[in-house]
Amino acid sequence: MARSLPRDDAYRAIRDAIVDGTLAPGERLNDADLARWLGVSRTPVREALTRLDEAGLVRTKPGRYTIVSPLDVRAVRAAQSVTSAMHELAVREALPNLSATELDAMRAANARFAAALRADDVDAAIAADDEFHGVAVTACANTAVRSVLDQFTPQLRRLERLRFSSLSGRGSVAQHDRIIALCAAGDVEGAVAATRANWQTLTPLLEGE
Structure with missing residues (x-):
């Protein structure tokens, strides 16, 4: 069976944490902290956050911040x-x-x-x-x-x-x-x-x- 990629695992973990309220609306997300939490490097976390931004679950201001999107x-x-x-x-x-x-x-x-x-x-x-x-x-x-x-x-x-x-x-x-x-x-x-x-x-x- 094909193994899932770290970026996909990171995406699902962060997505689920947003959905269940573990990561609250408006909460700032730090890729280094998320990488430590998930036990992966920062690259798959960044890729996951980009995908979550496209899905509307996070908001990113490049070079400044990433936050959990409020319920829009x-x-x-x-x-x-x-x-x-x-x-x-x-x-x-x-x-x-x-x-x-x-x-x-x-x-x-x-x-x-x-x-x-x-x-x-x-x-x-x-x-x-x-x-x-x-x-x-x-x-x-x-x-x-x-x-x-x-x-x-x-x-x-x-x-x-x-x-x-x-x-x-x-x-x-x-x-x-x-x-x-x-x-x-x-x-x-x-x-x-x-x-x-x-x-x-x-x-x-x-x-x-």
Whole structure:
């Protein structure tokens, strides 16, 4: 199996720390400190920060500072629109060939998602939600969809932590069940519409910002 590169490991570690709040909005980031924390050289850290800047998770003023980006409602709205469209496309392209095994994987992920919400385990809820939607993303075998989602999904993660920390996140379990039922029935348009509705549940949080 191919080993991941240090820059990719650094990117994921810093990204996850931003998403889960370990690195707070507005916090200054020092590449030497991050390199010591991650146990890598400064080069992969700098490469990771450049990628995070492109994803909108950090802001960099060359030669001056790098900070964790504040939650930018306009940027999150844009990321939500793009992410929703990509998941709709994934369902549309995957559904005609979605197997019983893949439908079972969606059901299992949704069961884990529901259990995580009941346990108030936000990290597990987000991971299970990723697994649920990831079934269609993998099944559609569209590398462009995967690439766009990898870039824009992290913008939504901080907002999703708020959603899944509240009772409003519980409604996603039923929405997931509906998506599964429509996929099992071969209803492409219905499944796409249900997927869109699921991603639109973030809208009230954006309006509240």
